[in-house]
Amino acid sequence: MKFNLSLLLFAISLITFSQETKPSEDIINSEEVSFALVERVPIYKGCNEDMDNKGLKECFNDKINSHIAENFNIKVAEKLNLPDETMVKISVFFKISTTGKIVDIKARAPYPELEAEAIRTINLVPELKPGFIDGKPVKVPYYLPITFKVDNPKPSKNDKFPVFRSCDETLSYEALKECTTNKIKDYIKVSINYELADKLFPLDKSTQFLVSFTINKKGKAEQITAKAHKKEMAAEAINVLKRMPKFKSPGYKNGKPVDTKMQILMTIFF
Template sequence: MKKLVLLCFLLFAGMTYAQEGVSVKGNTVSMKDMPPVWPGCENSEQSSKACFQQKLIEHLKANYKYPRDENGKIIRGKTVVSFNINKEGKPEILSVEGPKKELNAEAKKIIMAIPQMEPGHRGGKPVAIKYKVPFTF
C-alpha cells in the first residue's frame, strides 16, 4: 500500500511540474523565450516583459545626454544599437549603426550602463536575448 501511495504521489508530482514558457500539445513541445529580469522586477505585479521595458525606458531617460563637438555645439543625428543581454545577464553590443562616431559612442555608453540582471531563459536554461534600440540625438 505504501508503494502504491508513493507511486501515485510521484506520478502526480511529475504531471504538475511545468517550466515557465514551455507548453506541450500532443506531440509538439514549444518553448518561448522569457525576457531578462531587471533588478527590482523580481516581485513586480506587471509581467516581466512589461517591467523590463519600463525599466529600460527609465534607464535610457536617466542616462540620455546630447554629445557636443569641440566647439560645444550639440551634435544631432540618429543611431541604432543592437545588443544582447547575455547568458550572464550583462549587456553586449552587437552593432552600432549611425553616421557620426560621437553619437555612436554615446549610444554605446548608455547601453553598456545597463545593470546586470537575471538572464533571459528558454526551457529553464539561460539564453542571450537580442534587442535593438534607436536613438535620436
C-alpha cells in the same frame, strides 16, 4: 522560430531587354558586363537554351529562388534568437566567370553567421553556362538580396524574458519583455549625454539612434552596437549600454538560461 523567406533578384526583375539590342563597343571590350546588358545571359542548369533572353532571365530567377529556398539553412538564423518582427536582409554579390563558375562571392548581413550561410549556399549553385557578347564569353557580376521576417512562436511556460532590476520576476513573458524594454529606455534617457547631442545636432531638437545588444546567460549586456546620424552619438550610446547594470535575471528557454538579443530604437529630445 518561423521565417517568411522572400527572395528578390535585382538583376532580373522589372528589366526587359531584347536579344536584338546591339551592345556598344565599350561593353564588348569590357571585362565585365552587367546581367541587364549582356547580349546572352548566363544559363542556369535545367533552363531551355532555345528561349530568348527574357525567358532565360525568368528561368534563372526561378531556379536561383528555388535553390536558395531549398539550401539556405534557416536554423542558422534561428540560433541568433532575433527579436520578433525583425526584418533581415542579406545582400549577396558574386560573379559568373567566362567558364560559368560562380566566383568572388561576398555577402553583407547584420550577423556574420548569416553572411557565412549565404556564401555557403551560393557555393552550391551548379556550374552555369557563361554569358556572351558578340559570340565571346564575358564575366557577369550579379546582386542577390535575400530578405526574411522573424516570426517567433509564443513562449512556453518555462520561458522567461531577461529581468531588469526593478521589474517583477513573476510577470508573464510578454509583460516582462515590456517592463525590461521600458526600463532600459528609461536608463538610456537618464544616462545619455544631452550636451553632446545638442552640440552634434545644433539645428535639431531631437535625434534617433538604434541600439542592438545581447543579454548573456549571466545577465550582462554584450555585443553592443549602435547606429546613429553621427558616429559620436553612436559611440555615446554604446558607452551608456556598457555601463548598464547587470540584470536581475537572464532570459530562460525551457528552464535554461540563454543569450537574448535585443534591439531598441531610441528618440531623445534636447
